[in-house]
């Protein structure tokens with residue numbers, strides 16, 4: 001399954017950036033890719049990102065399923081989640097698609113998420129942003145970053161770019177219709193319900209009308225009109241793309257929404273909603289488990305423990321993982337261990353379970369077993385910054401300093417801390433034996449040195 005998690009995103013971006021520099025093929029697809037890569041590199045340092053595997057992998061998997069239906073592409077598509085409560089999504093030329101946590105929280109099911117991704121992928125696929133801009137005025141990534149930053153963080157962006165900047169990112173009406181049409185087709189090809197895209201746009205449309213002046217930011221760049229909705233409705237009808245029944249959120253989407261909300265919204269709002277869900281269905285083990293997870297994420301560890309124990313008592317197997325994490329943070333590693341061991345057994349390919357199991361082993365002084373668990377976590381999800389960091393610390397402690405610097409460097413890289421990443425990776429370069437990892441480091445260093453120069457590092 002191609003969810004792009006085999007190499008870290010950052011490594012792939014750097015590698016591709018270098019490949020581009022060396023070939024110097026200056027056709028427009030290459031220009032777009034270069035622009036997108038540079039943007040993604042800067043965005044990694046400047047935009048707040050959601051890094052939970054449960055959230056990022058769902059978006060990657062959904063997007064990739066759509067991309068897989070497109071046939072051979074001039075660039076790889078990559079999907080990111082911006083930690084921002086607003087309903088927004090945007091696509092950067094070259095295949096870089098960003099979804100905000102607020103949008104994930106608003107989707108009713110995976111088909112609606114796929115609807116937004118399909119629409120964004122269509123903009124990229126049809127080169128809309130580049131076609132919209134006069135060749136001579138084609139923006140560089142710094143301008144693009146400023147414009148997009150003005151959408152993510154209005155204060156920052158406005159200061160850098162001026163108030164009208166984000167208007168430049170507004171798609172033309174005919175491009176919106178084309179993205180609707182293409183997006184619907186991609187969805188059908190990928191086995192998603194194309195009508196879900198229309199459902200989601202209707203939801204945004206009614207939000208815009210009911211909240212005066214508080215339109216979802218998504219609609220500023222993707223202007224929605226009654227005409228556009230009617231057009232999409234007609235497309236769906238002539239293709240007989242009906243939506244038999246709304247499946248409701250999958251377990252994966254529910255978990256992604258839980259984390260997307262708790263990372264970006266005020267804790268008391270999120271807590272209240274999950275408490276209400278438990279009050280409405282007191283016998284629902286799943287609802288109680290989710291409340292326990294929210295309590296854990298918001299730091300209410302004692303309440304989390306009680307709630308998760310209740311969920312377990314009601315038959316929730318999933319509660320083992322979170323209960324183990326809670327006990328670990330309550331400094332009860334001995335009590336936490338059996339829960340996390342069961343979580344790993346229940347879901348061996350869950351990188352979070354592997355990572356937390358590693359932490360409990362480390363806490364209990366079993367460094368070798370902890371190291372192995374961190375390696376499994378990183379193997380399952382290379383973009384897991386926590387696991388890279390702990391792996392680096394333990395490898396260094398075990399005397400393998402090359403590996404230690406390498407993984408610490410990766411952890412900084414994933415956090416967008418490029419200056420610190422450079423420091424660690426330069427040490428790794430000096431100490432790693434020749435091989436894949438050293439080759440990877442040699443690819444990573446030049447853009448990081450370039451960044452450090454530009455930022456006085």
Ligand code: ZN
Nearest residue numbers: 171176179222
């Ligand atoms: Zn659009």
